[in-house]
Amino acid sequence: MAQHRPNPEPPLSDKLLRSWLRCRRKAWLDRHGDPGDRHWNPHRALQLADREARLQTLVSQPLEDATGLQALQAGAPEVRLLLLRRGALRGRPTLLLRSSEPSRLGAFSYQPALLQPGRHGTREHRLTLSYWALLLEPLLGSSPQQGLLINPRGQRERVRLGGNLPRQRDQALTRLLQDLKRREPPPLTQDRRKCALCSWRARCDAVAEQQGELSQVSGIGAKRQEMLQDLGIADRAALSATPSAWLMQQLERQGEQRPELALELIAQARVQESGMAEALDDAPTDPLPELQSAPGVLLYDIESDPDARDDFLHGFIPLQRCSSGGFQPPETARYRPLLALQQHGEARLWQRLQRLLAAHPGWPVLHYGETEVIALRRLAQRQGDAAPQGLIDLHRRVRQHWRLPVSSYGLKAVASWRGFRWSQPAAEGARCVLWWRQWQGQRQRHLLEQIFRYNRDDCLATWAVAQWLSNTAAEGSDNASPAIDS
Numbered sequence: 001m002a003q004h005r006p007n008p009e010p011p012l013s014d015k016l017l018r019s020w021l022r023c024r025r026k027a028w029l030d031r032h033g034d035p036g037d038r039h040w041n042p043h044r045a046l047q048l049a050d051r052e053a054r055l056q057t058l059v060s061q062p063l064e065d066a067t068g069l070q071a072l073q074a075g076a077p078e079v080r081l082l083l084l085r086r087g088a089l090r091g092r093p094t095l096l097l098r099s100s101e102p103s104r105l106g107a108f109s110y111q112p113a114l115l116q117p118g119r120h121g122t123r124e125h126r127l128t129l130s131y132w133a134l135l136l137e138p139l140l141g142s143s144p145q146q147g148l149l150i151n152p153r154g155q156r157e158r159v160r161l162g163g164n165l166p167r168q169r170d171q172a173l174t175r176l177l178q179d180l181k182r183r184e185p186p187p188l189t190q191d192r193r194k195c196a197l198c199s200w201r202a203r204c205d206a207v208a209e210q211q212g213e214l215s216q217v218s219g220i221g222a223k224r225q226e227m228l229q230d231l232g233i234a235d236r237a238a239l240s241a242t243p244s245a246w247l248m249q250q251l252e253r254q255g256e257q258r259p260e261l262a263l264e265l266i267a268q269a270r271v272q273e274s275g276m277a278e279a280l281d282d283a284p285t286d287p288l289p290e291l292q293s294a295p296g297v298l299l300y301d302i303e304s305d306p307d308a309r310d311d312f313l314h315g316f317i318p319l320q321r322c323s324s325g326g327f328q329p330p331e332t333a334r335y336r337p338l339l340a341l342q343q344h345g346e347a348r349l350w351q352r353l354q355r356l357l358a359a360h361p362g363w364p365v366l367h368y369g370e371t372e373v374i375a376l377r378r379l380a381q382r383q384g385d386a387a388p389q390g391l392i393d394l395h396r397r398v399r400q401h402w403r404l405p406v407s408s409y410g411l412k413a414v415a416s417w418r419g420f421r422w423s424q425p426a427a428e429g430a431r432c433v434l435w436w437r438q439w440q441g442q443r444q445r446h447l448l449e450q451i452f453r454y455n456r457d458d459c460l461a462t463w464a465v466a467q468w469l470s471n472t473a474a475e476g477s478d479n480a481s482p483a484i485d486s
């Protein structure tokens with residue numbers, strides 16, 4: 001009869017440690033979460049593609065010669081993504097760089113190197129290097145004393161792997177193990193900005209909404225959440241019921257420059273709790289008066305690759321004024337994408353933009369957020385020209401006139417609240433960047449079509465919000481100004 005063996009604990013890995021260092025809950029979900037709740041995240045795909053591209057430039061030999069244990073034993077100058085094991089620990093250092101100290105391998109040794117995504121190294125990066133050093137120890141005979149952080153510009157920062165770092169690493173591993181043994185996941189991270197990069201985001205957003213977390217209130221980040229919790233305000237419902245004078249006093253005591261912020265936070269929490277939008281105007285005013293007599297309107301949205309500082313697409317939908325007084329239905333209008341190919345130069349893009357704007361004289365240009373106006377202003381400056389007039393930032397108008405039951409005033413959240421649906425449901429800015437980078441490499445037509453479709457939808461979403469804004473004002477006004485719906 002086969003002897004029964006207890007199921008051994010699954011191994012710990014550098015991936016799990018890094019997850020835990022970012023968010024304790026994430027490590028728990030990575031191990032125990034329902035895989036059906038986990039969604040592919042384009043940010044992760046972008047990071048992996050970036051890592052591959054950077055590895056190509058950092059490895060001096062053919063990539064296949066820089067792979068595997070044999071390469072390490074033979075003293076290859078670089079070894080990439082080698083799987084290391086030590087007891088129940090696993091890890092794949094991104095890069096091992098040969099160094100000149102003797103080791104168990106011969107007259108050379110290796111140092112672990114991590115390709116950091118941003119300009120600055122973090123605690124997560126240093127502890128990961130230390131973890132890789134721990135895995136290397138049996139192979140080298142001693143733990144490497146130094147590791148390297150390499151930033152996107154290729155600059156190298158030496159990290160001493162001695163001192164307090166091994167103790168901090170071991171403490172982190174012990175606490176990670178304790179967290180993994182919990183029956184319930186740890187709480188959501190305070191800094192919800194991290195969630196944008198996480199594959200568990202949809203699940204955690206739902207939990208946060210259900211629990212009425214403070215982090216769901218627009219305007220509350222990690223610091224404010226902590227400060228409010230220290231004051232005994234546990235969640236959104238509690239914030240919405242907090243006396244404003246008392247909270248203003250508390251904020252003042254804490255050194256807040258704008259204690260009247262208390263009024264805004266309480267009012268925002270109240271609106272989100274009730275689910276009812278709140279007009280900020282005492283008397284109804286038209287938030288978009290420029291549209292009243294305009295012969296048409298241009299809907300405008302830019303797609304950008306922020307890391308490459310590349311505004312690669314300027315998309316427009318021109319809507320003509322109809323004889324009925326309204327604007328033509330956006331579905332019938334022709335979408336006008338202007339691709340900004342770097343090899344064509346900015347002067348050409350500028351000319352095309354000017355031609356398009358000149359073909360629609362007196363038409364306001366409606367966009368959502370600051371990106372478009374900043375991009376056009378800078379582009380005009382570089383071309384020694386004046387910035388185009390007539391741009392209307394719809395985001396600003398929404399904020400001036402309304403308090404909405406949304407956790408963010410971004411286009412996605414506001415248009416979705418109005419019932420607008422993107423035709424590619426999983427699409428988002430990061431995914432669009434991924435398509436763009438893939439298109440630059442492969443030139444496949446369908447990638448460009450997906451980008452155009454996404455950009456066109458952003459223009460349509462902008463129009464959906466504008467229609468709501470204008471029509472709500474018109475409905476609430478005695479001398480109703482012409483509604484802008486088609």
Ligand code: SF4
Pocket residue numbers: 022023024025026027029187188189192194195198199200201202204205
């Ligand atoms: S979505 Fe946010 S809270 Fe949830 S696991 Fe990821 S980082 Fe943590």
